[in-house]
Every structure is written in C-alpha cells, then in structure tokens.
Amino acid sequence: MPELQSQVHLRRRHVLHTRLRRPRVGQARSTRGCPMNVRHILTYALQREREGKRFFEENAGRMAHAAAASIFRQLAEEEQRHVDYIQALLRRLAASDGVDDALPAPDPEPDVGPDSLFTARAVVEHLDQSVIESMIPDVAVLRTAYLIERDFAELYETAAERAEGQAKDALLALARWERGHERLFQELHDRVFDMYAGMPWGG
Template sequence: MKNALNILQFAMDMELQGQNFYASFSDKVDNPVARKMFQSLAKEEKRHYDILKKEYDSIEVNQEWSGMEDLEAYKGENIFEVRKEAEDISPEELKTSTSDISILRMAYLIENDFAEFYKKAIENTEDPKGKKMLETLYEWENEHRKVFYEEYQKAMKDNWFDQGFSPF
C-alpha cells in the first residue's frame, strides 16, 4: 500500500499546483474563453485533489483502494462545453495576446504532465479498483490536454494571421 500512498500523495501535490496555476492565471489572460477555461479548471483540479485525498485517507485506514464507485459524481463541467460557449463571443473579444499563448502552452504542458503521470501510475498499480480510479483521472486529464493543445494551436495561428504572417 506504500506505493499507492506515494502515487496518491504525488498526484495530490500535482493537482494543488494545477489549481493554483489556473486560479492565478485566470485573471491574467486577455482571451475570455481562456479565462473561463482557467476558472473552470481551477475548480476541477480542486475536485481531483478531493478525490485523491478521500482515496488516500481510505487506504491509510483500510489498507485497500475504495474504488470510489461514485467517481463520476465528482466530474466538473465539461471543458468542451466551456469552449462551445465561445461561439457567442465576438471575434474582437477573442483576440489572443502573445502572453496568452505562453500561458496556454504552460497549461497544455501541465495537463500533459498530469495525463502522463496517471498513465504511468496505472501501469504501476495492480489493484483493479485503483487502476479504474486512475484510468478515470487519466481520461479527464487527457481531455484537458487535448483542449489546451487545440486552444494553443488556434491562438498561435490567429496570432500569425493578425501579424500578417503564416508559416504555411
């Protein structure tokens, strides 16, 4: 169970760092879609931390994974829905500054690290309940990774065109 506790402790630390990152940068980005995504993800990473803490405490007491059958109840708003809301925002409001591009890239890298960590943790967990829980967390983080990658790519291309330049 020591391995499980180590995995969960590291994951809890990562989720708190993610929450802090999104909360601190949500008011620093110019793009309203990125701002809403960051606000949503700050809450989401807090929920992930709560899930991990609950499981950590359960393992400490019971010496086994609980499996948290109600894991889906912890899932926050779908980040794709946040992006869909952007369709109602005028193109002028959606301009992305170069600092936004750097922040979006950092967010993508954070989510990439989370997804890769959970993928490795799954490989190093033998308990079926533990694997299932980590697989769910992997799926959530992988979804975030995809969204940020797409937003980063879009911001880069928009910025190129705004500058009258395109490498293609």
C-alpha cells in the same frame, strides 16, 4: 593503451547519454514487476494537482477577456475536484491499511462528456474572435497549461500500468479527466497561435 583509452571514452559517453535520458518530473521509470506504492503515487499527485490549481487561479486574474478568465477559473475548480477526489482515495487507503481494493469507484466527471463545456473543440469553436485575439499575449501560458495537463495524464497512465483493481480504475479515471483538459488547451493554443502567426508584422 589506445584501446583501453577508447573503451574508457565510450563508457563516459554512455554514462552521459544515460544521464541526459532521465525521465521528466512526473514521469515514472519503467519498473515492471516492482510493487507500486499507491499511497506514494497519490500523495505526489495531490501535490501536483494543487500546483495546477494555483497556476490556473493565478493566470485567470491575468487574462484580459472575461471569457478567457472564465476558462481558467473553471479549470481551477476542476483541479480542486481532483484534489478532493485524491484526498478521498488517500483517506480510504488509510482506513483500510493500504488495501487497494478498498478504493472507491471513481464518479464520472462532467468535463469529459459529449455535451460538456470542456468538450475541447466545441469550447474553442464557440469562443468569439475577440476572445482569441485577447489571448494572443498569453499564448505561452496556454502552452504551459497544455503541458501541465499532458504531464498529469502521463503520470496517471504510467502509474495505472502497474496498478490493479480499483486503484487502476481510479488512476485511469484521473488520466481521462486530464486528457480532456489537455485537448482543450491544445485546441485553444493552436487557434490562438494560428491567429498570431497570420497577423502582419507589428500587428
């Protein structure tokens, strides 16, 4: 009996551990070999992109400095471009009865080019110190923005691993765009946080 009870106890611990390791929302399970429904992935991504756009729009209105607000407004515009692109993909899929090879090739997005406004380090380095100081109360918002963009990128990369042809190209393009945004907010968050950490207590 003690041996049986021990086995039951170990089984319960295994079940609990399995539950705790559920993937985050937006992170697909690893199911290699299973067919992927591109339409379902894109429909879910469309919902998430709209949520991201709302987040940036709402927080643009809360930023104390105009330059900081401008970054969030432009990110909202970029998320709208992603929404438009995903909607175009879904329309093409619907018109082709779900044939992935009918997807349009992605257009390059200016926010990831070497001369782009959203080249992360260049954006952050050109921000005036007063802008960085004004964003100290919003360091948690910057962290959330970084996590949003990281989750988007991981979603598209995970889906792309199981896609083929033009569907894969489209998902990888979306992932690249989101990685550019992720780098921007990581750089911005780190600079704001460094300034906050260096302030005297009560400063």
